[in-house]
Amino acid sequence: MKRVGPFVLERRLAPSRGAVLGISLLAVVLALLVAAVIFWGYGVNPWHAYRVIFQGTLASPQGWAEVVRRAIPLILCGVGLVVAFRAQFWNIGAEGQILAGAVAATGVALFSGLPDPWLLPAMFLAGFLAGAVWGMIPALLKVKLRVNDVISTLMLNYVMMYIVEWLVHGPWKGPTARGFAYSDLFPRAARLPLIPGTRVHWITLVVGVAMAIACAFLLSRTKLGYETRVVGQSQDAARYAGIDFLKVTLWVMLISGGLAGLAGAGEMAGVHYRLRSPAHISMGYGYTAIIVAWLARGSPLAAVVTALLFGLIFAAGDVIKVALAMPFQVTDVFNGLILFFLIGSELLMYWHIRWAPKRAASEG
């Protein structure tokens, strides 16, 4: 117990749900305030900036649709990262796993020659598998050779980024792309339907939410989920319980990488309809998903909600870019600041603050 002026601070073992929610919200608000200072330093009136953002996103149905569209890959990647983080596997490689999925989906769309009705399911399946393989390499490296997971997943992002660059400049460069670094456009049958009047490829959205529910079930109700949680809490405990560390890690990264791969396939079939340079395919969804997962605190369902929050930030980035002529990197500044304040406030959640003014008599 500590006393600060008229307040008493009491330590608690587990933060209450209200404290987590309230303090997280406070952290986001503080981050937006600091971002306002940066706007101001950039020569943009922050009040005007936030008003423009609000009008461009939450004030109209089209704005909301853009938020949702941006949230779709974040839901899939965020849910996958929740699963990985639950096992204490630091998957920083969702960005590369998205691209792996995009490459596989493109390969199927352009070169498989499958009959039309099979094309989209095959693209999603291929995307899942490619993302899963790209995620399971670091899993193997971690368990077998103790290669740090942060580094291996990150390095594989760069490797996949350059593979995509190579594909669009070289072997897959479309004859119809007129000198641009694009693949050819996908045939109609390889494109997802959109909600009319928006750019929301709703099928990927449904898949994302379904995956969130499935992963919530997996983590809380199945043997694999139980083993994942044990491994995440203590590798020693897992060993004593006879849990196969390799098996659990591979499964976790199959899911985590696979979901990111689905996100990549969805972006291909729902937004771009062709492979293009990596910065245009993903724009940092894989990195932002880390915050989505961190904020969701281990719950796949909560990741759907936090993904929408960061979908809003991406949509805001688009609005700022057009309306205020600021670069899209603004979103990275927002993301970094929000993350700083979130982890900075973590300790606060473990303290219960009570109003208890001192009385003269109680002082001994």
Place this chain on the structure above:
Amino acid sequence: MGWEEWLISTIARALAYGTPLLWGTLGEVYAERSGVVNLGVEGMMAIGAFSAFAVAQSTGNPGLGILVAAVAGGGAALIHAFLTVTLRANQYVSGLALTMFGLGLSGLLGRGWEGVPLKHPLPAITVPYLADIPILGPMLFQNQSIITYLGLVLAVVLWVLLYRTRWGITLRSVGESPATADALGVNVYLVRYLAVILGGVLAGVAGGYLSVEYRPSWTEGMTGGMGWIVIALTIFVAWDPVQAIGGAVLFGALYHLSYRLQPWVAPELLKLMPYAAAIIVLAFVGLGGAQRRRGAPGALGVPYARGEK
């Protein structure tokens, strides 16, 4: 060109490209020796690169640019130190946040400076007399940067400090077992703050070198993953400042070769070489046995709270 000349020029350029890796790695080695992982190197380098360029371009003084880059890198590292040492936040997440923030902020502020060549870059140095030595002269002493030489000297100085002085013992003890160090009267928090800030200062210089010396200009994201290579190198060189020289030159060579080999292989595939190599190198390290035996600090990544176990 004969193969000897080819080799000599490759090593000379490897040293130049390895310089930012060396500075960054030296900084990360010190931070990690105190027990704090800082994944924000990429962000601190980006901040350093931008601030060095902005200052050098507006004042015409590249040396001042480097100095400001050092301060800016140190300032960025201070955020990480505050979050992870004082507030005991997760070191991985804090470092990632620093990288996002640094890349974003430098991209945002640097927009107006994009693609303009620097008017007065740091001049390259040819060391008199030494440059005339056959083989070694062109390899090491012609057209190198003062920052390259300073980095080499710094590596040796930091090695001596780490292994041969009381300060070094204090730093290592804080990284090995902070509770024991604390019991012996060492201010664990202060040591960690200083080590992390030093790491940021060196990363800032590394970034500054890129924008005022190596490629005298500013482009968004010009650090291009070098900060992450630094994290891998820190493990690869077993947290040893002198070994960092070898590691940095090796990866510098890979970066250089990714341009040099372009007549034969697609440039995009060459550019992925250093990143793939980082994984392969760490896999070999893993084959060699436990990290602990290689000198990994015992309390690496663990926040220290006084009075808790």
